[in-house]
Amino acid sequence: MALIELKKITKIYDDTAVPVQALKDVDLIIEKEEFTAIVGPSGSGKTTLLNIIGGLDKPTSGNIIIDETDISTFKTDQMIDFRLHNIGFVFQAYNLIPVFTAKENVEFIMLLQGVEKEERERTAVELLTAVDLSDRINSKPTELSGGQQQRVAVARALASKPSFVLADEPTANLDSVTANNLLDIMEKLNKEHKMTFIFSTHDARVIKRAHRVVTLRDGAIESDVITDNAMANAN
Numbered sequence: 316m317a318l319i320e321l322k323k324i325t326k327i328y329d330d331t332a333v334p335v336q337a338l339k340d341v342d343l344i345i346e347k348e349e350f351t352a353i354v355g356p357s358g359s360g361k362t363t364l365l366n367i368i369g370g371l372d373k374p375t376s377g378n379i380i381i382d383e384t385d386i387s388t389f390k391t392d393q394m395i396d397f398r399l400h401n402i403g404f405v406f407q408a409y410n411l412i413p414v415f416t417a418k419e420n421v422e423f424i425m426l427l428q429g430v431e432k433e434e435r436e437r438t439a440v441e442l443l444t445a446v447d448l449s450d451r452i453n454s455k456p457t458e459l460s461g462g463q464q465q466r467v468a469v470a471r472a473l474a475s476k477p478s479f480v481l482a483d484e485p486t487a488n489l490d491s492v493t494a495n496n497l498l499d500i501m502e503k504l505n506k507e508h509k510m511t512f513i514f515s516t517h518d519a520r521v522i523k524r525a526h527r528v529v530t531l532r533d534g535a536i537e538s539d540v541i542t543d544n545a546m547a548n549a550n
């Protein structure tokens with residue numbers, strides 16, 4: 316059973332002077348435990364696609380089925396609740412809460428989910444340890460490097476125990492050593508925690524780390540390739 320199925324997804328932004336067709340008849344199936352990159356030049360529709368998969372935006376037409384639930388028909392309240400329990404997000408600009416420590420940032424989503432304090436704290440420490448930040452648990456975002464902040468964001472994305480994690484150009488603000496380090500951690504979480512990752516990038520060094528590469532051009536899927544890394548990382 317597919318984890319995510321997109322059926323004939325079209326997105327037209329029509330609040331602009333000239334309407335923009337950002338996605339055209341996109342069909343895509345993502346299975347559990349994939350480590351997939353959505354790639355393509357700037358403007359090809361990567362962010363639009365991830366926003367639609369994550370329920371942050373609605374398609375103009377088409378269906379999105381996640382874990383057998385068609386989310387295309389959800390009302391806003393249902394969507395917010397679905398996102399909170401099913402989807403982890405990592406953004407290009409980290410988006411951590413500046414007044415919170417790393418641990419509090421990771422705990423916050425569990426607080427929203429109603430998880431009790433002890434379990435929140437235990438999970439936050441476990442996840443921060445998994446992203447190699449056990450020594451920075453009580454640091455605020457301003458006391459962390461960009462790479463460390465993005466690792467907190469990855470830990471936070473996992474804290475809600477989502478079905479999958481979406482990351483929109485997570486390495487865009489990182490140098491290549493730090494970007495590689497983030498990919499190492501995501502790959503480890505993919506393997507050890509069996510977490511599904513879908514990340515967008517136009518960085519060739521990040522693309523070559525993916526197990527599957529879906530290339531968008533002008534809002535349509537141009538190619539969809541399983542890479543050698545998929546074999547190397549199997550079981």
Ligand SMILES: Nc1ncnc2c1ncn2[C@@H]1O[C@H](COP(=O)(O)OP(=O)(O)O)[C@@H](O)[C@H]1O
Pocket residue numbers: 328331335336337355356357358359360361362363364
């Ligand atoms: N909110 C918006 N309103 C109007 N046009 C948009 C909006 N967001 C994106 N677009 C347009 O949709 C197309 C795809 O954009 P986007 O999904 O951001 O691509 P990418 O992430 O690959 O750079 C581009 O032509 C972009 O200008």
Ligand SMILES: [Mg+2]
Pocket residue numbers: 361362363484
């Ligand atoms: Mg984008």
